Amino acid sequence: MAFINAHFPPFWRNLPRDLNHCVNYSFELIDIPMNLNLFYSKERNQYHSTLIMAQLIKHLPADGDKIIGITDADIYIPILTFLFGEAQLGGRVALVSTYRLKNQFYGLPADSNLLYERVLKEILHELGHTMGLIHCSDFECVMNSSTYVENIDLKFSRFCKSCQGILGIECEE
């Protein structure tokens, strides 16, 4: 799990622990400095997500299986106005942006616990994609597609039974 250029709150170091109920990976936490200006679009005032992921995968340790980056930059892909996160379907790399997960973006007071929950869910969602999962129609499943931040809040930070079945895992209650 790679924190990109950011000084995230210390308690975010608990993310791997809070993912363990559904993901049977041992996480290594790394901090990555990255020159995001290389991926900056002046017209859009955003950062190209796919290009960041291409850079990110270079930081995957030799014994690592997957890498997921966390950035506070506002990310995009050319065809969409914004993204909460991006992943290679069935691949090794994923990226989550906290930019639009923050309450302040929507003119609301900051809520660090809510932000943590959202980040946790988005990480699990993108990791699900790297494990081959597609979007799920169960609105409470973490693999449900979220195009609004409110959708994320409706979801649980866990895979539904059907997605668990596809992965061959059982999330702990």
Added chain:
Amino acid sequence: MKTSKILIVDDELSVRTSLSEWFLEDGFRVETAESGEDALQKMHGGPYDLILLDIKMPGMDGITLQKRIKEIDSDVVIIIMTAYASVETAVEALKLGAFDYVTKPFDPDDLTRLVRNALKQKDLADENIQLKEKISELSGADEIIGESDGMKRVFELVDTVAETDSTVLIRGESGTGKELVARAIHSRSKRRYFPIVAVNCGAITETLLESELFGHEKGAFTGAQYRRKGKIELANGGTLFLDEVGDITAKMQVDLLRVIENKRFTRVGGNEEIQVDFRLICATNKNLEKLVEEEKFREDLYYRINVFSIFIPPLRERKSDIMPLTNYFVKKYARSMGKPEKKISPTAQEMLLGYSWPGNVRELENAVERAMVVGKKSEITEADLPLHLNGDGHASENLIKLDDLEKEHIKKILEEAGGNVTRAAALLGIDRVTLYNKIKKYGLKR
């Protein structure tokens, strides 16, 4: 559940890649094309549910491409993507049948909603076609009427086989109601909410039958201007009824065997395999065993279709069904013609029961329909029945008594002979005494 297939047409690699990933994560099957020409090429490969089309591309532009795509597949849903909020171009695209247009870059929620709505509309349109097919099947449906032991046995077999998914072979002479039995099986089966699609294999040429059964791609042959779904595809989920299966050619027998075994086929001129799920019911009036022996019908196909056999006896072997059937048809045509129901006169009943009905129930129905049209009285009389029933050797001899016939004939000859008994006897080839006796017997005047 069906996975929708999407084609993304855009000259920019980054657009194709990112949209592709977006839709793959949503569980769609996705293909991409970098130009209009590439897209048209891909169109011949397989049907798409939705096409996202960039309006501005080098070479063939989006509007031209949209027209060409609609020529190939008028059912496909097209969403136009444009980098410019050009209202004129978008309106032109909509006039040409595009579902909607979006301006790049899209809001993820807009894109999701748009695609979902477009596919929902397509599903509804597809469902509408299936329901129309179903209605046309239902509105044409007749009841099976029969009180004879032979028909009771048929009903038992129908009930037994209906709930299974077995292939059924219905045998019987022409006009015995094989299609009605097929429909009865379908309507009692678990597939009853899907269509039963009937194909008369004997009525059309091999080439037409192939296209009728398997459908075709645009340009597959002269006159194939549009992609067309075949009967097999339309029967998906339901029942395929192949009437006169004994009449199909050797090539069609091979093709049919393949689709029965694999439940997969390709449209004529296409190369994408389409998976289907249908129950097969076949019917024939031919002696299939004899055809197999003469090597005119494939043995492997014979065993494939002859899993459960139902024989419908000819009408002449179940006379007790004639009057119930007649009354049923009288009611049916009275209703459709807006006429009062008619009774059948005793003589007409005698005539109906005495006839051998080589055309079986279909011939009886035609006879009743004709009688309902021509009959002026409140009951159907022998005069309302088709003439050939009177002249047919199978009709009852009792209907016109020999004495009546003789009386009429003698009367006619006497008239011709001007009342001269000697001349009339000579014309009749009998002696004068005999003629005198007959004149007396019949009370004729000279």
